[in-house]
Amino acid sequence: MSAQGLFTHIDHVGIAVRDLDEAISFYEEKYGMKMLHREENEEQGVAEAMMAVGDSTSCIQLLAPLNEKSTIAKFIEKNGVGIQQMAYRVESIDEVCATLKERGLRLLYPEPKRGTAGSRINFIHPKDAGGVLVELVEPNPEGMH
Ligand code: MC0
Numbered sequence: 001m002s003a004q005g006l007f008t009h010i011d012h013v014g015i016a017v018r019d020l021d022e023a024i025s026f027y028e029e030k031y032g033m034k035m036l037h038r039e040e041n042e043e044q045g046v047a048e049a050m051m052a053v054g055d056s057t058s059c060i061q062l063l064a065p066l067n068e069k070s071t072i073a074k075f076i077e078k079n080g081v082g083i084q085q086m087a088y089r090v091e092s093i094d095e096v097c098a099t100l101k102e103r104g105l106r107l108l109y110p111e112p113k114r115g116t117a118g119s120r121i122n123f124i125h126p127k128d129a130g131g132v133l134v135e136l137v138e139p140n141p142e143g144m145h
Contacts, residue, residue: 045070
């Protein structure tokens with residue numbers, strides 16, 4: 001594990017939106033951001049787009065609900081649109097999850113699931129992370145980054 005801690009970068013900040021196309025246009029037109037990737041993730045119940053923050057390799061992830069059961073639909077109903085999650089990039093999600101479990105934090109999944117562009121992801125429960133839903137991302141080497 002790196003002396004710098006568990007995480008290597010802010011991978012993305014996830015923002016819950018109602019309409020993905022409208023949100024993409026806003027980020028492109030107002031902020032000049034480029035869309036790096038777009039997909040639907042049925043398992044997570046989201047349509048999403050990754051918007052590049054300059055050349056930093058960090059992104060804004062726009063997240064729209066695919067249906068009313070989606071965690072994003074529930075989040076918007078409760079909180080309105082806005083920041084839903086903070087995602088840190090890691091080198092080995094298996095090692096990082098094991099370390100966090102040893103440190104007493106609850107992870108949402110027993111094993112990582114499929115995230116954006118074939119990445120491997122897990123989440124720390126927001127109640128164990130100061131009220132922040134924290135995602136852990138091990139990128140797919142063939143994927144976006
Ligand atoms: C819920 N809570 C949050 C929160 N969501 N706190 C901070 N940030 C959030 N996003 C708090 C609520 O306010 C509540 O606190 C408590 O957690 C329980 O919430 P709930 O409304 O009853 O909701 P649950 O328990 O049904 O679900 C919460 C949970 C869920 C975090 C377990 O949202 C989840 O499974 N999230 C992980 C998956 C996800 O977010 N997928 C969408 C992004 P009080 O005090 O009121 O009890 S997909 C994605 O990100 C992928 C594509 C990727 O990046 O690759």
